Amino acid sequence: MTVMVGDSVNTSSCHESRLLIVGLGLIGGSLAAALRVAGFQGQIAACDPDEQEIARGIEMGLIDSGGTQLAELVDDATMVVLAVPVLAMESVMANLAEALPNASADVVITDVGSTKATIRACAQRVFGQVPTNMVLGHPIAGSEKSGVAAANPRLYVDHKVILTPEPNVDRSALQRVRCLWKACGAEVLEMDVERHDQVLARTSHLPHLLAFSLVDTLARQDERLDIFRYAAGGFRDFTRIAGSDPVMWRDIFIANKEAVLASLDDFEAGLSRLRHAVEAGDSDALIATFDRASHARHYSTLY
Amino acid sequence: MTVMVGDSVNTSSCHESRLLIVGLGLIGGSLAAALRVAGFQGQIAACDPDEQEIARGIEMGLIDSGGTQLAELVDDATMVVLAVPVLAMESVMANLAEALPNASADVVITDVGSTKATIRACAQRVFGQVPTNMVLGHPIAGSEKSGVAAANPRLYVDHKVILTPEPNVDRSALQRVRCLWKACGAEVLEMDVERHDQVLARTSHLPHLLAFSLVDTLARQDERLDIFRYAAGGFRDFTRIAGSDPVMWRDIFIANKEAVLASLDDFEAGLSRLRHAVEAGDSDALIATFDRASHARHYSTLY
Incomplete structure (x- = not known):
């Protein structure tokens, strides 16, 4: 376990044992690539409706495993990153809610969506309220390229990631999401959803x-x-x-x-x-x- | 003399013996820098109201000589390039008209202004009509930097230069302006002023x-x-x-x-x-x- 002194965290440390990336495009693929380069020790799995993207991600060495069915992949994930288009978020959350009873007790959920109020509303509809282990976020980075083939391990370096946690968020969940992005070289900020x-x-x-x-x-x-x-x-x-x-x-x-x-x-x-x-x-x-x-x-x- | 076969011109050849650049900013300075790099054999002089810009241009090796008074510089120029802001063009042309009786018989005048109808109108007011040895033009290149210190010998490489010659233009004057820009690595196009x-x-x-x-x-x-x-x-x-x-x-x-x-x-x-x-x-x-x-x-x- 890395020793933390106040806010001073080893920026290259992210100790999730199994990360599940849902949606393996440019954003999800670049997250996996950045973690690999940072020496991430855990397993990385991905879920994507496109089997070829999963195969390509494995071939590129970005992910260890993956598939098209969320229920089969969520079991032993310690962190789930939702990296699907904004309007696909609700159906993915609904699948996630079904699968979660089988999930690890300390699983943390986060997302990378470009708008936050609608995604918070999805979570409220699906879960009744935003779960305390869910930390919504948005890496301000992108490219005109798309797909896992365009994954770039430096996409987040010196870029900002804005987290928009709810007031009742679990503080250790928030800290773990901060660690995830810091390990990718990003600067992590917080603000409320409306701002x-x-x-x-x-x-x-x-x-x-x-x-x-x-x-x-x-x-x-x-x-x-x-x-x-x-x-x-x-x-x-x-x-x-x-x-x-x-x-x-x-x-x-x-x-x-x-x-x-x-x-x-x-x-x-x-x-x-x-x-x-x-x-x-x-x-x-x-x-x-x-x-x-x-x-x-x-x-x-x-x- | 370089042998020309049809349109196939040695792109690095520009045989003016004395080029006068009026306005030694980024655009004029980069023209001088590009010609130097292309092995231009002629003299390059510049006229600018800012003595420090002239001194800097000489120090940088971009120009051989220069000054603030157009009348003193125009005498033996074979080509004059007007590289001043669009709204300064009329007063510069008026100065040029006064000085031209002393100029070389085969002098060619061109400009780099971003709009062409107003500059054509300036020439018509100053000279009665656009002189046949004047070829208006516009290199589509620039930078957020300004001043001769920002001169870049590659500013025009693979960029387009649009010439907007009048129907009665002297064909050899047009050809010499084309050669000037081709020597800088630009692609030279022609269209009418309105287009x-x-x-x-x-x-x-x-x-x-x-x-x-x-x-x-x-x-x-x-x-x-x-x-x-x-x-x-x-x-x-x-x-x-x-x-x-x-x-x-x-x-x-x-x-x-x-x-x-x-x-x-x-x-x-x-x-x-x-x-x-x-x-x-x-x-x-x-x-x-x-x-x-x-x-x-x-x-x-x-x-």
Whole structure:
């Protein structure tokens, strides 16, 4: 057992004896890869509806075993990480609830979903309340690639993981989830569910909505996609962002609808102000806006 | 003399004996740096109102000489490259018109401005018409850095340079400007002024406007800039784009106002459609939009 002194934990230690990853895509696969690189000593199993993903995960040395049936895999897991798309979370939790009576007594459950209020609501519907051994979380990391083949052991290094524990959470469960992510090189933060969903709506969901919208609008106008040949710096970034997984993002916009629409309201008010400045040729207003925007980036922590 | 076979030009050949760069910032400095690396044999002079930039350019070995007075530098130039902000172009052209009677008989003039209709209009006002030895152009390359200190000899490698020659252009002047950019490793294209301004409004100016607007809106809301700490992938790209030079972009939005506002109209119509899909939780519409957007990127040539 590693000695802990206050909050000072050996960041490379995660002592789960058997981790079960449910959903073996980029996020789940990268978690397994990061743990392997960190010298994780436990077993890693995965559950995924796609048998080929399981086979690939074993072949890549990321997981020890796996299958398509959750009930058969949950028995001796000490930690279960739900890494499925947001809208698949409820049915997976329902399967988990059925299987849990057979599970280890000290099992801890966590997830990696990009929205937290809807996932908390799933847990409340399935379990009656969020179980005290469940710690909801969200690693702020990703890629335009998907699938276990794209697993990257450094995906979480120096990235933030936001945990959104309920007030009555079991403190040792929370600590074990913190250890899991610290072992992957991440910085672990905590905030409440509502704040998480508002912050992510503004800093992640809205930018993706704008990128999807701009690229789609141009693609509709330009059937031959000719103008995409001239993509300058700004647009190249937009097309890359808009290359993200459509199903994952459909789920996010449906799950975090209210916070996304509120942030969109604010954006549209700001865009309208800037539009008027362009229409009026208002040099001072344009410079003031661009100055403020260009300074703001210094507050953005690279990760 | 390099032998040319049809369009097959030795891409590293640019035979100007004296190049004068007016405006020694990132763009002008990178042009000098690229030519040096390509083994350019001619002299390179620069004119800039900032004496320190000239001194730095000489110290860095990018230019042979320079000064703050255009009239003193233009005499024996064989090619003049105007690399000043868009709204400074008219006064620079007026200075150039005064100095040109003393210039070499076969001097060629080109520019690097991000908008072409307003610069063509400057030339028409200053010279009565666009001189046949003037070839307007736009290298689609840049950086969030500025100043000659940020000069990068590879800035134009595999990037596109769009030339927008007038119908009555001197063909050898056009060919010499093509050679200049090919020597820097760029791909040189031609299109008319109006098409250039429309394409760039959509693929560069509008994305920058959206990034400036989003980052400014969030900075206004969040005085402590706390949410910038959680910047996820999409937002990090937006803050980087919004870190671009405020004066340069003020000029672009004033100079290309009509095309920018037209592209903004289209964008707002598309965003409104997407907003309704989010409000309605219309899964099919969201997936269709995201699918189209994510496929469009395959048409975007990386550079």
